[in-house]
Amino acid sequence: MHRIHTIPTAADIRAAAQAIAPYIHQTPVLSSQSLNALIGVELYFKCENFQRIGAFKMRGAACALRALTPEERQRGVVTHSSGNHAQAVASAARALGIAAHIVMPTIAPAPKRAATLGYGAKVYDSAPDNQSRQAAADALIAQHGLVFVSSADDYNVIAGQATAAKELLGEQPELDILLAPVGAGGLLSGTALTAHYFAPQTAVWGAEPRMVDDAYRSLQSGRIEGNDHIMTIADGLRTVLGQRTFGIIRQHVERIVRVEEATIVKAMRLMWERLKIVVEPSSAVPLAASMEQPGLFEGQRVGIIVTGGNVSLDQLPFCQCLSAAQP
Numbered sequence: 001m002h003r004i005h006t007i008p009t010a011a012d013i014r015a016a017a018q019a020i021a022p023y024i025h026q027t028p029v030l031s032s033q034s035l036n037a038l039i040g041v042e043l044y045f046k047c048e049n050f051q052r053i054g055a056f057k058m059r060g061a062a063c064a065l066r067a068l069t070p071e072e073r074q075r076g077v078v079t080h081s082s083g084n085h086a087q088a089v090a091s092a093a094r095a096l097g098i099a100a101h102i103v104m105p106t107i108a109p110a111p112k113r114a115a116t117l118g119y120g121a122k123v124y125d126s127a128p129d130n131q132s133r134q135a136a137a138d139a140l141i142a143q144h145g146l147v148f149v150s151s152a153d154d155y156n157v158i159a160g161q162a163t164a165a166k167e168l169l170g171e172q173p174e175l176d177i178l179l180a181p182v183g184a185g186g187l188l189s190g191t192a193l194t195a196h197y198f199a200p201q202t203a204v205w206g207a208e209p210r211m212v213d214d215a216y217r218s219l220q221s222g223r224i225e226g227n228d229h230i231m232t233i234a235d236g237l238r239t240v241l242g243q244r245t246f247g248i249i250r251q252h253v254e255r256i257v258r259v260e261e262a263t264i265v266k267a268m269r270l271m272w273e274r275l276k277i278v279v280e281p282s283s284a285v286p287l288a289a290s291m292e293q294p295g296l297f298e299g300q301r302v303g304i305i306v307t308g309g310n311v312s313l314d315q316l317p318f319c320q321c322l323s324a325a326q327p
Helices: 010-023 033-039 057-066 070-075 084-096 110-118 130-144 155-171 186-198 214-221 243-252 261-275 281-292
Strands: 042-047 077-080 100-105 122-126 177-181 203-209 255-259 301-306
Touching: 010 057, 010 155, 010 186, 033 042, 033 261, 033 281, 042 155, 057 084, 057 155, 077 084, 077 130, 084 100, 084 110, 100 110, 100 130, 110 122, 122 130, 155 177, 155 186, 155 243, 155 301, 177 186, 177 281, 186 203, 186 243, 203 214, 203 281, 214 243, 214 255, 255 261, 255 281, 261 281, 281 301
Parallel strands: 042 301, 077 100, 100 122, 177 203, 177 301, 203 255
Antiparallel strands: none
């Protein structure tokens, strides 16, 4: 896999799919007649919660690390992440024999932190805001000469993330809408490029929590916006867009749908109940969009990228802890 220096082409996405094949699973696409009837939309869920490390992030991390030169691999890599990208970089680095250093915010879910350590990475704590996370990573780069691996704002990462939608369209080529959650924008920008090249009749929309609606506001203003607070339950969406991802999203994404925290929880519970799968809150944001604004989706064939399933079972947002009831 070569280093991609411009917006990935169709050939780049095909090459990415081939390069990362040994490191990923081709995940299933699920549907539910009862859920379709309840929502009034024909939904197809691309289940990246069944991906290696439990999230789509494995695709982009594997693609980025495969593109490193031998000298860069020898130096080692560093990134910052609240969890899924951390695990993905750690896992891909272990597979490729590369030392991985991961900065994680102190509010990162415990299972994601434990898994990152389990893949052999060195983990460093930071404050949760993006500036603190990047500063900690920059300090490690200065100290050890490490190579930074962005969670999203890297064309190889974007090409890797694009392969999830490519697989989905291979199974369901007649989708009206492709819907993906948006945090830093790697998945959404990759999804948008895949539709642009391989299914131009399919619209691409993003979904994000109203509490961290920087992508929505960025499209409105024409510049990258930040967030005053980041305490959404969808911990994977607490980051902001990058320059590369914003450029692609601005050109190829038609709209961003914002959702409330309570609807995210309801959607997450529905996915557990009707699809019988474990998903984390970020994964439920696209379904929440179809629940909050059914008029936008009614009668459409909608593909949803289910981003991950790394959730703390001791802190499920839709039930009370049962420990008090134990004898």
